[in-house]
Ligand code: C2E
């Protein structure tokens with residue numbers, strides 16, 4: 001490659017790169033103000049028993065209503081919030097909201113809250129103390145709270161994470177492994193971490209339901225062999241649901257049963 005080509009290449013992408021850096025900067029500024037501006041909202045998606053479809057719980061899912069850009073999905077802003085160090089107050093707020101709503105409304109059932117990687121590694125706040133405080137402030141019985149974690153949170157500092165998980169379980173809350181099957185060594189994690197529940201990722205439910213229902217059943221049986229409860233995620237169609245029932249799953253979640261919605265009147269209390 002000649003120098004000229006290299007420079008041409010550079011010139012071609014420069015405006016685009018500049019735009020994306022600017023977009024990120026402005027999103028960063030907005031994200032720091034979002035909490036104070038009351039732009040966050042917690043949506044709730046039902047989790048149902050299989051095959052009765054009775055609601056047994058809900059998952060709390062964070063929404064950001066940006067005043068100009070509209071709704072920004074959590075997959076877009078949560079990694080940024082972690083990077084710029086604002087995930088902790090946001091997470092604390094979601095947790096407080098979810099616990100308060102669940103405590104006030106028995107029909108919420110079990111309430112699942114997603115944890116972020118930063119909450120495990122933070123030196124500023126102790127996750128166990130934070131969960132303890134949220135339970136005490138809301139009066140929610142610990143048995144109704146489930147914390148969801150993903151594989152990527154388990155990659156670093158395994159011993160510290162393991163100790164935290166055991167301490168959390170000591171409080172009486174349960175731990176779920178989210179998006180099971182999407183990572184590198186899911187099976188390994190099942191043997192090493194004390195999960196109460198495994199949530200089989202929707203990519204598995206979608207492809208296996210029609211292509212390989214035997215594997216769908218085997219996944220369920222594998223988790224059950226480790227004495228873990230199993231939830232099928234992302235069930236969208238009756239056909240997928242039939243496969244989930246036939247594979248012996250006891251709980252399911254997905255658009256078929258209900259989308260994440262602002263279901264319960266929230267408790268107004270902006271994050272610090
Ligand atoms: P997740 O914890 O795996 O949550 C499930 C995601 O799947 C949600 O996306 C939900 O809307 C979506 N979903 C549920 N049923 C279906 C279905 O039938 N079909 C399809 N296609 N999708 C379905 P959402 O709300 O966009 O959240 C994305 C991710 O962002 C979550 O994945 C979670 O990892 C993260 N997240 C959401 N809220 C929070 C939060 O408060 N804190 C942290 N740390 N992460 C959060």
Ligand code: MG
Nearest residue numbers: 059114148178
């Ligand atoms: Mg989740």
Ligand code: MG
Nearest residue numbers: 178179199233
């Ligand atoms: Mg998931």
Ligand code: MG
Nearest residue numbers: 150178179201
């Ligand atoms: Mg996910």
